[in-house]
Amino acid sequence: MRMIKDDFSLLDRLAEASAEAILPHFRRLSGVENKADDGFDPVTQADKAAEAALRAILASERPDDGILGEEFQNHAGSSGRTWIIDPIDGTRGFMIGLPVWGVLVALADASGPVLGMMSQPYVGERFLASPDGAFHVDRAGRRTPLATRPCASLDAAILTTTSPDGFTPEVIPRFAALARRCRMVRYGTDCYAYALLAAGHVDVVVEMGLKPFDIAPFVPIVEAAGGAITDFAGERIGPTLPHTFNGEAVAVGDASLLPAVLEVLNG
Numbered sequence: 001m002r003m004i005k006d007d008f009s010l011l012d013r014l015a016e017a018s019a020e021a022i023l024p025h026f027r028r029l030s031g032v033e034n035k036a037d038d039g040f041d042p043v044t045q046a047d048k049a050a051e052a053a054l055r056a057i058l059a060s061e062r063p064d065d066g067i068l069g070e071e072f073q074n075h076a077g078s079s080g081r082t083w084i085i086d087p088i089d090g091t092r093g094f095m096i097g098l099p100v101w102g103v104l105v106a107l108a109d110a111s112g113p114v115l116g117m118m119s120q121p122y123v124g125e126r127f128l129a130s131p132d133g134a135f136h137v138d139r140a141g142r143r144t145p146l147a148t149r150p151c152a153s154l155d156a157a158i159l160t161t162t163s164p165d166g167f168t169p170e171v172i173p174r175f176a177a178l179a180r181r182c183r184m185v186r187y188g189t190d191c192y193a194y195a196l197l198a199a200g201h202v203d204v205v206v207e208m209g210l211k212p213f214d215i216a217p218f219v220p221i222v223e224a225a226g227g228a229i230t231d232f233a234g235e236r237i238g239p240t241l242p243h244t245f246n247g248e249a250v251a252v253g254d255a256s257l258l259p260a261v262l263e264v265l266n267g
Contacts, residue, residue: 004114004115004130004131005130007062007107007115008115008128008130008132010057010061010062011105011115011117011126011128012126013057014054014057014058014103014105014117014119015103015105015117015119015121015126017050017053017054017056017057018050018053018054018087018103018119018121019103019119019121020053021046021049021050021052021053021087022046022049022050022087022088022103022121023121023122024046025044025045025046025049026046026094026097026122027097029044029045029046029095030045031044031045032044032095042091042092042095043071043091044088044091044094044095046087046088046094047070047071047087047088047091048071048072048087049087050087050088050103051069051070051071051072051085051087052072054069054083054085054087054105055067055069055072055075055085058083059075062079062081062083064077064078064079064081065077065079065081065082065083065107066079066081066082066083067082067083067085068082068083068084068085068212068213068242069084069085069086069087069213070085070086070087070211070213071087080109080110081107081108081109082107082108082109082242083105083106083107083108084104084105084106084107084108084113084212084213084216084217084241084242085104085105085106085213086103086104086191086211086213086214087103088101088102088103089101089102089103089104089118089190089191089213089214090102090190090191090192093188093190098188099120099122099123100188100189100190100191100192101120101190101191102118102119102120102190102191102192102195103117103118103119103120103121104116104117104118104191104213104214104216104217105117105119105217106213106216106217106219106220106241108216108241108242111238111239112219112237112238112239112240112241113216113217113219113220113238113241114130114131114220115128115129115130115217115220116128116129116216116217116218116219116220116221117129117217118191118192118194118195118217118218118221120192123139124138124139125137125138125139127146127195127198127199127221128221129146129198129217129220129221129223129224129225130220130224131224133145133146133224134146134147134198134220134221134222134224134225136199146198146199146200146221146224146225147198147199147200147225147226148197148198148199148200148222148225148226148227148253148254149200149201149203149253149254150254151203151253151254151257152254152256152257153257153260154178154181154182154257154260154261154264155181155182155183156183156203157182157183157203157204157257158182158183158184158185158186158201158202158203158204159178159179159182159184159185159186159202159203159204159205159206160185160186160187160189160193160196160197160202160204160205160206161175161185161187161189161193161205161206161207162187162188162189162190162193162207163187163188164176164187166207166208166209167208167209168208170267171208171265174264174265174266174267175206175265177264178204178206178261178264178265181260181264182203182204189202189205191214191218193205193251194215194218194221194222194229194251195218195221197222197225197227197251197252197253198218198221198222198224198225198227198253199225200225200253202253203252203253203254203257204250204251204252204253204257204261205249205250205251206249206250206251206261206265207248207249208247208248208249209247210245210247210248210249211245211247212241212242212243212245213242215229215237215241215245215249216241216242218249218251219237219238219241220238222251222253223238225253226253227251227252227253227254227255228251228252228255228258229249229250229251229252230249230250230258230262231246231248231249231250232248232250232262232265232266233262233266234250234258234259234262237249250262250265
């Protein structure tokens, strides 16, 4: 447990280092690269600078741990623990000046992610989780517990996804059917959706095509706040991260809502 507590305190230093690397570029971008051979997968100077800063700290303070990151080569490590990092989740929003992006960091062992952080340095807030619970930290440094809210029926639920473009053709009409059953649907939320679900403002998040670094921090954050996070089959995704994750995520703040969501998504 001592190591986990030390790792949890390390999250704050990782957040501060990534903020120093990113904020000089936000709304001041000099260019964007496309990583994709087909389509558009953007990366900016800020993405690379932030991941380099995170890796430097981890290499110094946790040299035996593995690192799985979005922008640079993976480091296997020898400890059985892996840091999973996305220096900027929501690069498209970052490109156009929207503050819906976040720095994502998780620590996983054989059981899956055990620590998670989403940091939004421009807004000045962090969402954190450890075995001791899930917490929100505001710009003034005040730390309060995160808790999902009760929502036992779809007609009362607020549903979010980044974009239906991320769904396969057969899932697009099923998501549309789910949206019709819910009280409201919002798009373009990126990583903030899971954080807001953990904070009790959103009830359902549905995504496809995710990579491990897109979702890993939110497994402990959502679960410690009282919610559930599974794939479309209803299987808990934590143990699949980082190696066998299928890219699907369904997060609910109220676990009793999960069967209804899955029934609609699976046709």
